Amino acid sequence: xxxxxxxxxxxxxTLSIAGFTISxxxxxxxxxxxxxxxxxxxDFSFLTSFPSRNADQAGILSASVGTLCxxxxxxxxxxxxxxxxxxxxxxxxxxNWLTTLIEINISNLAGVPSIVFGLxxxxxxxxxxxxxxxxxxxxxxxxxxxxxxxxxxxxxxIRAIPTGIRHAVYALGATKWQLVRDHIIPYSKxxxxxxxxxxxxxxxxxxxxxxxxxALTFIAFLPNSPITSHxxxxxxxxxxxxxxxxxxxxxxWVSRPQPEFHQNAAAAGVILMSITMIxxxxxxxxxxxxxxxxxx
Amino acid sequence: MKLMLxxxxxxxxxxxxxxxxKVDGSSTVFPxxxxxxxxxxxxxxxxxxxxxxxxxxxxxxxKFCRGETDVQNASRPIMKEEMKRxxxxxxxxxxIPVAYDAMTIAVSPQNNWVKDITVDDLxxxxxxxxxxxxxxxxxxxxxxxxxxxxxxxxxxxxxTFDYFTEAIVGKAKSSRGDYTxxxxxxxxxxxxxxxxxxxxxxxxxxxxKNKTRLKALAINGGAKAPKRGSILPSAKSVEDGTYxxxxxxxxxxxxxxxTEKLEIKDFVxxxxxxxxxxxxxxxxxxxxxRAYAQAEKNFNSQKIGTVFKGEPxxxxxxxxxxxxxxxx
Numbered sequence: 001x002x003x004x005x006x007x008x009x010x011x012x013x014t015l016s017i018a019g020f021t022i023s024x025x026x027x028x029x030x031x032x033x034x035x036x037x038x039x040x041x042x043d044f045s046f047l048t049s050f051p052s053r054n055a056d057q058a059g060i061l062s063a064s065v066g067t068l069c070x071x072x073x074x075x076x077x078x079x080x081x082x083x084x085x086x087x088x089x090x091x092x093x094x095x096n097w098l099t100t101l102i103e104i105n106i107s108n109l110a111g112v113p114s115i116v117f118g119l120x121x122x123x124x125x126x127x128x129x130x131x132x133x134x135x136x137x138x139x140x141x142x143x144x145x146x147x148x149x150x151x152x153x154x155x156x157x158i159r160a161i162p163t164g165i166r167h168a169v170y171a172l173g174a175t176k177w178q179l180v181r182d183h184i185i186p187y188s189k190x191x192x193x194x195x196x197x198x199x200x201x202x203x204x205x206x207x208x209x210x211x212x213x214x215a216l217t218f219i220a221f222l223p224n225s226p227i228t229s230h231x232x233x234x235x236x237x238x239x240x241x242x243x244x245x246x247x248x249x250x251x252x253w254v255s256r257p258q259p260e261f262h263q264n265a266a267a268a269g270v271i272l273m274s275i276t277m278i279x280x281x282x283x284x285x286x287x288x289x290x291x292x293x294x295x296x
Numbered sequence: 297m298k299l300m301l302x303x304x305x306x307x308x309x310x311x312x313x314x315x316x317x318k319v320d321g322s323s324t325v326f327p328x329x330x331x332x333x334x335x336x337x338x339x340x341x342x343x344x345x346x347x348x349x350x351x352x353x354x355x356x357x358x359k360f361c362r363g364e365t366d367v368q369n370a371s372r373p374i375m376k377e378e379m380k381r382x383x384x385x386x387x388x389x390x391x392i393p394v395a396y397d398a399m400t401i402a403v404s405p406q407n408n409w410v411k412d413i414t415v416d417d418l419x420x421x422x423x424x425x426x427x428x429x430x431x432x433x434x435x436x437x438x439x440x441x442x443x444x445x446x447x448x449x450x451x452x453x454x455x456t457f458d459y460f461t462e463a464i465v466g467k468a469k470s471s472r473g474d475y476t477x478x479x480x481x482x483x484x485x486x487x488x489x490x491x492x493x494x495x496x497x498x499x500x501x502x503x504x505k506n507k508t509r510l511k512a513l514a515i516n517g518g519a520k521a522p523k524r525g526s527i528l529p530s531a532k533s534v535e536d537g538t539y540x541x542x543x544x545x546x547x548x549x550x551x552x553x554x555t556e557k558l559e560i561k562d563f564v565x566x567x568x569x570x571x572x573x574x575x576x577x578x579x580x581x582x583x584x585x586r587a588y589a590q591a592e593k594n595f596n597s598q599k600i601g602t603v604f605k606g607e608p609x610x611x612x613x614x615x616x617x618x619x620x621x622x623x624x
Contacts, residue, residue, distance in 0.1 A: 053331035053578055211350075214320075214359075218330045218348035220337055242316070242347050252350070255480050256327070257505040257579060262482070 038266030050220035055260030060268050062219045066243035069223055073139020074203050079196055082147050086154025110148035117145045118209025126213055133214030136239040141209050146199030153195025157188035190290025197283035201276050207247040216244045217252050246272045315559055320349040321356025321369030322455055324397055325546050329369050331574040336566045344559045353455050361387050366554035370547045371455035376606030388552035388600045392591045394571055396581040398534045398543035400503035402510040406492035409440055412514035412526035418464045427472040447475035448484045448496025460497055463541040463610045500529055501579040517541055534581045541610050552600050568592045590621050
């Protein structure tokens with residue numbers, strides 16, 4: 001009896017280790033392959049050149065600037081809206097069938113394929129609101145895509161705050177707004193930031209919804225500068241400019257017949273992966289820092 | 297503060313007009329237009345901006361006929377449905393053949409029993425009724441070995457698929473479904489090269505770049521072919537039209553309204569003048585020089601519309617095309 005239990009114990013351990021090794025090895029093999037092929041190609045001119053028919057002169061300038069601009073819009077929209085929605089659902093909303101329905105739908109939205117968001121955005125942003133095939137449209141589309149992630153993580157972070165804190169705050173005569181502003185949001189900052197960064201890391205690799213709304217493949221100029229030389233010195237023209245993003249550029253290069261372009265694709269992949277990794281690392285650091293600060 | 301900023305972002309003024317040439321459409325034509333655009337922008341010292349998208353020929357024509365793009369990359373002539381849509385929106389257009397796109401029937405270099413193939417053999421392999429039935433090489437020809445037949449081909453969204461089925465089976469989009477399909481031609485090259493029982497079709501440029509990994513089959517086009525016997529794909533056989541029926545001209549369409557803009561006229565002229573050189577650089581086969589001369593003549597004398605009347609075309613020879621263009 002005892003031996004049998006031991007054997008099962010051992011078997012399960014072996015299975016777990018095997019599963020772990022397979023997944024880690026696959027990941028490392030993929031990354032290593034990408035880095036070995038791509039890394040030698042990365043240099044200053046690769047980062048600062050526009051796409052070209054000559055693989056050795058081609059670069060990712062328009063794609064990386066496009067990615068940054070789209071991510072900026074995505075964050076500016078998704079963060080405030082997502083946090084506000086999360087706080088409302090957790091702190092203000094009455095618990096009834098309607099809010100339950102909304103909650104279920106938000107969780108479901110997180111699992112909707114991204115292409116569906118793309119189709120919706122094509123109908124709504126591109127044609128109904130006639131925002132065109134622009135950075136603004138792309139940012140709004142991706143912010144809708146990651147909103148469920150931001151909302152869900154915001155709520156989870158808020159839920160981790162002990163009820164005692166709320167009672168203590170109310171006991172001192174604070175209003176709900178004071179509670180949210182001075183306690184709820186500061187305490188849940190770590191969890192919220194993690195959610196935001198995970199959401200943005202997902203958005204940065206998206207291709208399908210952006211192709212649907214009409215992201216381009218060849219574009220050899222940058223969006224307009226946000227700072228101008230004449231009054232009012234700030235321009236939002238860049239929001240309406242056409243764009244491309246790193247994953248689209250990568251996909252285009254990978255599907256070319258010339259092997260030199262495949263190397264370019266791997267190099268762009270290394271850059272994209274580095275950005276994602278830095279963002280994830282940021283999420284971990286932020287979480288650790290806030291966890292240390294907050295003690296209940 | 298943040299909310300205010302978003303408000304400003306959302307309601308900031310709409311774009312004012314800029315001199316941008318918008319191109320969209322086929323991924324097959326993309327590398328050519330990309331090369332031409334790159335050079336054109338250099339020549340114009342970046343005073344003209346060009347964007348090129350890939351929505352596929354069908355998706356591109358939808359945008360083109362809504363007046364959203366100036367130039368359309370097309371791997372086949374405009375179809376009846378699209379002509380109707382353009383006509384309804386009042387979009388008139390110029391049709392310019394720019395290069396050849398050929399398909400290669402490829403097997404693995406380890407395959408030692410097949411060197412040439414007829415269109416009838418291919419039809420036997422690929423027609424819808426072959427599904428689940430024709431699964432071994434000797435079912436196609438008796439003297440081929442009793443080995444499993446593994447087929448590789450384009451996914452159903454690609455223009456390559458449309459053309460291959462049209463040319464071989466006789467009806468566009470009509471194909472068996474039980475083959476390894478991929479939109480990525482490099483995947484097909486890899487799959488075919490590693491299996492000695494494999495046979496597949498890839499665009500000619502992919503064969504050209506992978507000659508050590510693939511073996512091309514000579515094709516016997518049958519009674520309709522311009523030349524008897526089996527012909528291997530090459531720049532020469534494609535250009536003179538003897539590689540039949542798996543070679544076709546590809547096009548750009550230019551919105552007539554857009555040509556009111558001077559930079560678009562310049563772009564088209566630049567395309568026709570520098571196209572042949574750039575087309576070779578991106579591993580496509582250019583048309584004979586007289587084809588570009590004829591196209592420029594037609595463009596200058598404002599001959600709008602299509603010469604194909606919306607009918608699908610198979611293995612059209614350049615001389616016939618030139619005659620059609622000239623009579624246009």
